[in-house]
Amino acid sequence: MTIAASRIEEKLYQNRYLVDSGRPHIKVRPHQKPSSNLLALTRVCPAQCYELTDEGQVEIIADGCMECGTCRVLCEASGEIEWNYPRGGFGVLFKFG
Amino acid sequence: MIEEKFDAIVVGAGMSGNAAAYTMASQGLNVLQLERGEYPGSKNVQGAIMYANMLEKIIPDFRDDAPLERHLVEQRLWIMDDTSHTGIHYRSDDFNEAKPNRYTIIRAQFDKWFSRKVREAGATVLCETTVTELVRDTKDKVIGVRTDRTGGEILADVVVLAEGVSGLLGTRARLREMPKPKSVALAVKEMHFLPEEVIEQRFGLKAGEGCVIEAVGTISRSMAGLGFLYTNKESISLGIGCLVSDFASMMESPYVILDALKSHPSIRPLIAGSEVKEYAAHLIPEGGYKAIPQLFGDGWVVVGDAAQLNNAVHREGSNLAMTSGRIAAEAIVQVKSRTRPMTKQNLALYKTMLEKSFVIKDLKKYKDMPALLHTNSQNFFTTYPQLMSQAAQNFMRVDGTPKIDKEKATTAAFIKARSRWGLVSDVVRLAFAWR
Ligand SMILES: Cc1cc2nc3c(=O)[nH]c(=O)nc-3n(C[C@H](O)[C@H](O)[C@H](O)COP(=O)(O)OP(=O)(O)OC[C@H]3O[C@@H](n4cnc5c(N)ncnc54)[C@H](O)[C@@H]3O)c2cc1C
Numbered sequence: 001m002t003i004a005a006s007r008i009e010e011k012l013y014q015n016r017y018l019v020d021s022g023r024p025h026i027k028v029r030p031h032q033k034p035s036s037n038l039l040a041l042t043r044v045c046p047a048q049c050y051e052l053t054d055e056g057q058v059e060i061i062a063d064g065c066m067e068c069g070t071c072r073v074l075c076e077a078s079g080e081i082e083w084n085y086p087r088g089g090f091g092v093l094f095k096f097g
Numbered sequence: 098m099i100e101e102k103f104d105a106i107v108v109g110a111g112m113s114g115n116a117a118a119y120t121m122a123s124q125g126l127n128v129l130q131l132e133r134g135e136y137p138g139s140k141n142v143q144g145a146i147m148y149a150n151m152l153e154k155i156i157p158d159f160r161d162d163a164p165l166e167r168h169l170v171e172q173r174l175w176i177m178d179d180t181s182h183t184g185i186h187y188r189s190d191d192f193n194e195a196k197p198n199r200y201t202i203i204r205a206q207f208d209k210w211f212s213r214k215v216r217e218a219g220a221t222v223l224c225e226t227t228v229t230e231l232v233r234d235t236k237d238k239v240i241g242v243r244t245d246r247t248g249g250e251i252l253a254d255v256v257v258l259a260e261g262v263s264g265l266l267g268t269r270a271r272l273r274e275m276p277k278p279k280s281v282a283l284a285v286k287e288m289h290f291l292p293e294e295v296i297e298q299r300f301g302l303k304a305g306e307g308c309v310i311e312a313v314g315t316i317s318r319s320m321a322g323l324g325f326l327y328t329n330k331e332s333i334s335l336g337i338g339c340l341v342s343d344f345a346s347m348m349e350s351p352y353v354i355l356d357a358l359k360s361h362p363s364i365r366p367l368i369a370g371s372e373v374k375e376y377a378a379h380l381i382p383e384g385g386y387k388a389i390p391q392l393f394g395d396g397w398v399v400v401g402d403a404a405q406l407n408n409a410v411h412r413e414g415s416n417l418a419m420t421s422g423r424i425a426a427e428a429i430v431q432v433k434s435r436t437r438p439m440t441k442q443n444l445a446l447y448k449t450m451l452e453k454s455f456v457i458k459d460l461k462k463y464k465d466m467p468a469l470l471h472t473n474s475q476n477f478f479t480t481y482p483q484l485m486s487q488a489a490q491n492f493m494r495v496d497g498t499p500k501i502d503k504e505k506a507t508t509a510a511f512i513k514a515r516s517r518w519g520l521v522s523d524v525v526r527l528a529f530a531w532r
């Protein structure tokens with residue numbers, strides 16, 4: 001896990017972002033136990049924004065998010081996450097895409 | 098607050114939105130295009146192969162100034178196991194023609210160019226503006242949009258939803274369902290920079306020529322997926338995509354399988370010494386014909402990836418996006434020129450016209466393909482590639498075994514892995530899905 005985590009940071013470091021501080025565009029709703037899809041996001045999110053806490057809950061820090069929408073497809077319908085685009089101009093800014 | 102009322106509002110400045118906005122503006126319509134990115138392309142990811150024919154139908158002389166990377170003279174289809182690849186390569190000097198058929202492009206640059214053309218055609222383009230909601234009248238007709246920028250509403254006769262695969266607006270307005278995990282692939286991609294001549298040497302290319310590789314096999318770890326490597330002028334786009342449902346059930350990490358692809362002995366030498374300058378992720382619609390939603394309604398049409406118009410078998414998306422954008426725009430122009438209102442009934446013309454084009458015909462042809470590949474991903478993406486590699490190696494390696502015994506061993510391996518009946522049924526089902 002830690003090896004993968006350090007590598008993802010190197011990857012995201014190459015990208016350009018304009019983070020809208022204090023206004024995260026994705027939120028995880030409070031939960032007792034994550035569903036299998038929410039738990040899967042700790043692996044499947046390509047920016048590794050989702051982490052499992054020591055208390056067994058899934059948290060998100062969306063700063064490195066590439067707005068791919070994978071977590072929305074997996075977890076919005078169940079209500080476990082709230083997903084929106086960042087405000088216009090904010091978020092990931094692909095130089096090449 | 099924008100007071101004026103537009104003939105049309107286009108949401109999104111990707112391939113489909115630019116095609117639609119350009120076509121309507123050049124026919125004299127008063128068009129407003131809204132894009133949430135800082136500049137057009139800043140949110141968009143593609144391989145990217147661009148198909149000239151579909152852009153020619155919109156901007157015939159695009160070759161004069163469009164940012165094109167390389168024209169393609171060679172395509173390789175690889176079936177990979179962990180240490181090898183078996184391939185079909187097709188290269189032809191016929192592709193060195195005056196007006197080449199396919200080019201690699203870099204979307205951020207291409208979209209900026211396309212957007213400039215849209216402005217030159219007379220449309221108003223506003224970036225850094227996220228459309229947050231559709232505005233409807235009391236009869237539920239879409240009459241405009243709300244954005245995160247202006248407090249108020251912006252009104253138009255028709256809204257063209259060119260909002261890409263996630264399609265937040267349309268799904269939230271219940272015009273269509275949210276894409277299902279099994280009908281979208283998550284692709285990750287890196288840009289590897291190398292000097293132009295190094296790329297040309299490694300792929301045996303002359304200046305300006307390009308080569309692309311599409312690969313299936315154990316690289317996707319039994320998930321339904323595909324890897325790709327495309328040559329740009331001074332960079333190589335390398336990526337892999339698999340179904341979201343497979344990622345979730347296998348708990349695989351996309352960047353881990355991308356890194357594994359990079360270190361595959363067949364890929365590693367091609368990108369050796371490169372400098373990586375970007376890592377991107379994006380969804381691709383993979384549901385095919387059966388996933389196409391309602392395409393039009395009172396005051397709106399939907400085009401491109403938002404309408405799931407993507408041919409996963411042939412890796413075509415941008416051309417379906419451009420064509421659906423252009424056709425929707427032509428339908429709108431026709432309805433307007435007859436001074437008819439933009440009702441559901443009148444906008445049905447878009448679907449009628451789209452059905453006559455390659456877009457719907459191609460998707461219909463492969464309508465059973467997604468289900469087949471998705472339910473048999475273990476066989477198609479791992480078992481067969483492994484068998485193929487073993488068979489090829491068995492055929493090539495000279496070790497004193499009589500050829501007849503070698504052939505028997507290969508046949509036995511196929512039967513052992515899939516059984517006689519399994520082999521026959523895979524072939525039959527594949528043939529039916531393809532026909
Ligand atoms: C890794 C990868 C490789 C691919 N390779 C190929 C290939 O080689 N060849 C090919 O033909 N196709 C390929 N495709 C598919 C192709 O990229 C898409 O089919 C194409 O980009 C779809 O165009 P579009 O206009 O429908 O959507 P997009 O290009 O995604 O554009 C949607 C636009 O809408 C904007 N937007 C969305 N919502 C809002 C909102 N609410 N307010 C304002 N703006 C909004 C977005 O910022 C974006 O600019 C590939 C896709 C991926 C992910």
Ligand code: SF4
Pocket residue numbers: 026044045046047048049062064065066067068069070071072378
């Ligand atoms: S949108 Fe994509 S990158 Fe962003 S948090 Fe969700 S899965 Fe991760």
